[in-house]
Amino acid sequence: MTSPRSERRAARAARRADADGSGPTLGDTPRLRNPGAAGAFALFGEVLLVGLLVSLVSLPVLTLPAALAAGVRHLRRYIAADDSRVRFFWQDVRAALLPGLVVGLAAAVATVVLLIDIDLARSGFLPGGPVVGAIGWVGLAAVAVSLLFAASLWSPDLGWRGAIRAIPEAVRGDIAGAFYLLAAAGFVVVVTWMLPPLFVAGIGCAVLAVVSIPSRPRRR
Structure with a gap:
């Protein structure tokens, strides 16, 4: 399996060969697996945009699951070079919002209870x-990873119930990926603790992790 870096290197070589006439034309160049991610600076800008959108939608806290799900779907469309206009993000937010409030409430209650337990344990x-x-x-880690997995799996057709039911199978199928998602959640917490405005960039990077981790090259 070729890596995205190898594909980008091959694409650059093909463009050079096409320019100097020593190789095939660009029309014969294989299509990149993630064509929207070919421009690193443009991808970084889109990650920041997604972080801003997710931050705005998640201001009431309980809307965080819907914001994450919509952000994940938007970034997937962008990386695949599909139509990624912002209006589709808002369509996903509307579809995920009301049922997602239940998920957000459950996650918020579990987080508060676990934080109280940790505080009492320290006392x-x-x-x-x-x-x-x-x-x-461990419970906080499970809540964070489950929330990111649910956001990754959600779609208007599957819904939140189907996404949550699919979490155990998704974790079993990619245990290493679950630890990567935990690291992404920890990164958001750390950068927000250091400087709260960095939450925008942190949550955007977490959405990028949710999108890219399942498609990463794996050893067989």
Whole structure:
């Protein structure tokens, strides 16, 4: 399996050969697997745009699942060089919003409960505090990864219920990918803690991770 870097290198070589007449014309050049990602600077700009859109939609917090799902679908369209006008992002937001509020509420409640458990474990009031604290951190990681997986799997046809039901199979099929998503979620938390406005860039990078991790080259 060729890597995206090899494909881009081959595409650049083909353009040079076409320009100097020593090789096939561009019409004979194989199509890149992710043609929308060929321009690194343009892709970076689109990631920032997605981060801004997701941040705006997720301001009420409970709308974060719908914002992530719409952002993932938008960036997939852009990377595939499909029609990625912003109006399609808003169409996905409208489709995902109301059912996604239930998912957002469940994630928010679970997060608050786990944070309270971690705080109590640190206070020393609970017996077995270190164990309770560890369980709390594992729970937070599970919530974050599940939310990113659900956003990756959601579509208007599948819906949130189908996306959530598909999470266990998706995790079993790509355990390493689940850890990569956990790292992406941790990155968002760290950069936001350092400087809150960096949440826009961080969440955009997390959406890019959700899109790119499943399609990465893997060893067989």
